[in-house]
Amino acid sequence: MTDMVVTGNPLRDPKKIARKYFAVALFAVLVIYIADTIIIEGTDWERMGSLEEVVKTMLFFLPDFSFFPQTVVPLLETVLIAFWGTALAVVFSMPIAYLAARNITPLPWLTYPLGRCMIVLSRSTHEIIFALIYISALGLGPLPGILALASRSLGFMAKTTSEAIENVKKGPIEAMEAVGANRTTIFFFGVMPQIFPIFVGNAIFQLDINIRRASILGLVGGGGIGLMFAEVMQNLQYDRAGMIVVGITAMVVFGEFVSNRVRQRLV
Amino acid sequence: MTAITDQAFLSYRDDERRAGIIKFVVTLLFIGFGFWSVEFLNIPIERLLGMFGRLGYMISENLFPPEMSYVMEQRVLDSIIETIQMSILGATIGTLITLPLAWFAAWNVTPSRAFLYPLARGIIVITRGMPTLMWAMVLVAIFGFGPFAGMLALVKETIGFAGKLMAESVESIDMKRVEAIRATGANDFDILFFAVIPQVWANWIGIIIYNWDAQLRNSTILGFVGAGGMGLYLREQISILEYHTAMAIIVVIIGLVVLSETVSHYLRRRLY
Numbered sequence: 001m002t003d004m005v006v007t008g009n010p011l012r013d014p015k016k017i018a019r020k021y022f023a024v025a026l027f028a029v030l031v032i033y034i035a036d037t038i039i040i041e042g043t044d045w046e047r048m049g050s051l052e053e054v055v056k057t058m059l060f061f062l063p064d065f066s067f068f069p070q071t072v073v074p075l076l077e078t079v080l081i082a083f084w085g086t087a088l089a090v091v092f093s094m095p096i097a098y099l100a101a102r103n104i105t106p107l108p109w110l111t112y113p114l115g116r117c118m119i120v121l122s123r124s125t126h127e128i129i130f131a132l133i134y135i136s137a138l139g140l141g142p143l144p145g146i147l148a149l150a151s152r153s154l155g156f157m158a159k160t161t162s163e164a165i166e167n168v169k170k171g172p173i174e175a176m177e178a179v180g181a182n183r184t185t186i187f188f189f190g191v192m193p194q195i196f197p198i199f200v201g202n203a204i205f206q207l208d209i210n211i212r213r214a215s216i217l218g219l220v221g222g223g224g225i226g227l228m229f230a231e232v233m234q235n236l237q238y239d240r241a242g243m244i245v246v247g248i249t250a251m252v253v254f255g256e257f258v259s260n261r262v263r264q265r266l267v
Numbered sequence: 268m269t270a271i272t273d274q275a276f277l278s279y280r281d282d283e284r285r286a287g288i289i290k291f292v293v294t295l296l297f298i299g300f301g302f303w304s305v306e307f308l309n310i311p312i313e314r315l316l317g318m319f320g321r322l323g324y325m326i327s328e329n330l331f332p333p334e335m336s337y338v339m340e341q342r343v344l345d346s347i348i349e350t351i352q353m354s355i356l357g358a359t360i361g362t363l364i365t366l367p368l369a370w371f372a373a374w375n376v377t378p379s380r381a382f383l384y385p386l387a388r389g390i391i392v393i394t395r396g397m398p399t400l401m402w403a404m405v406l407v408a409i410f411g412f413g414p415f416a417g418m419l420a421l422v423k424e425t426i427g428f429a430g431k432l433m434a435e436s437v438e439s440i441d442m443k444r445v446e447a448i449r450a451t452g453a454n455d456f457d458i459l460f461f462a463v464i465p466q467v468w469a470n471w472i473g474i475i476i477y478n479w480d481a482q483l484r485n486s487t488i489l490g491f492v493g494a495g496g497m498g499l500y501l502r503e504q505i506s507i508l509e510y511h512t513a514m515a516i517i518v519v520i521i522g523l524v525v526l527s528e529t530v531s532h533y534l535r536r537r538l539y
Contacts, residue, residue: 030355031355031356031359034352034355034356035356037352038349038352038353038356038414038415038418038495039356039415039418054409054410057408057409058409061405061408061409076307077307077308080304080307080308081308083304084304120525121521124484124521124524124525124528125517125520125521125524126484126487126488126520128400128488128491129488129501129517129520132501132505132513133322133325133326133330134322136325136329136505136510137318137321137322137324137325138314138318138321138322139314141308141309141310141311142308142309142310143308143310143311143314143315146310212396212398213398215398215401216398216399216400216401219400219401219404219491219492220491223308226401229401229404233404233408238408241404241405242405244401245397245401245402245405248396248397248398248401249393249396249397250396252395252396252397252398253392253393253395253396256392256395256396
């Protein structure tokens, strides 16, 4: 028994503590070095001028509320772009989720990695990049914006759906197999009812995020409120730009509030 | 006996019929909404049909193969390093601001429900609502071109993103420990350090690392509006229609994102 006596608290192993402090110190040095290069060397403080001038520029952005009526139509356009982008993503995420769910994928060695690869590509590419590719193929307008949002949401939808499919209860599926149902029937009547609430919740969540994403697509020519924002910024109408920022923020916050409420109801 | 079954059947048939009508009306409304939005957004449907040919041509001829030698140029390499630096600095400063905000914005342990809670919640909600790229444009107009404006945009993004997650993790702690410490006469700071932080620390570290990963993703794009980083060269190359070099930058961006995801996944696994 005596040889089982614990000598010292393993959480207070001096070597581990030393390593932890070393890592923290290393990180601190790195941050200070970066702060030096970005804030001190990388910034043109001369051009920015004094603090007073900075505050004066900031005050240009005080929103001009009389501009509000003109922002209503672009805001509505933004919401519609977000809606159709999400709708397309919902439709096209189903087959990808089917490929990327380990338990139902038809050819595990081929289709599973394929589905996963598509998910990673969609999730790791910014919507602006998708928008640029679609715009160069389709021209300006809301259509490339919708497609860009759809491509961006696709990955998240397919990922969460395929994870939900992987976690379905086995009982109903085995029962259907026992009475001789084929794969398609099992998918539609055994798997779908189980994942449906999760799926709808995620779709609403994506709609809410897509409203935020849609608002910047216009900066590269993807339609919506971003186009107007880019325009007023170019014309140096900063008070109007301030109004647009306020409008978008209000819309996004409202959308998030509604989506949270609806999702709480669903669960 | 038969009357009861008849009645049941009739009410069942009525329900079915009603459900059918509702489904029909909803479908009709949806189709109407679809047509209306196509009209409203001026979407050229005929262009959609010819899209795949053009998209295929675009990808096979213009985008591939990416001209990777462009990325090896010194100025582009510098901008890639600047992107990473911006993300680290922005995430760090943002996290330092977020730590107290997350404490204030958690309803169960906030030091002042009347004043600090709504203030912190308001800051988090508003910073979440503003799109980063627009915020970056505003900051560029105020502070001039360069990574400083981009870094501030990332700070704003961190407050909204990490602030919400951190406050939520504080709100889900076990309140018994808080009560036990409060019973000994502890003040708000004691509660924070001895009841809240020990419970959420592991979670917070995970959020901080995840947030850095998200900020690196954002920082690759900020250059688009002149807020520092490699996005500037992406915009430049696309505006002069040099798609091969633009694609090289996109490949680097995707590589960076996948790399940061791997690093953040590895760090979170090790720390838990």
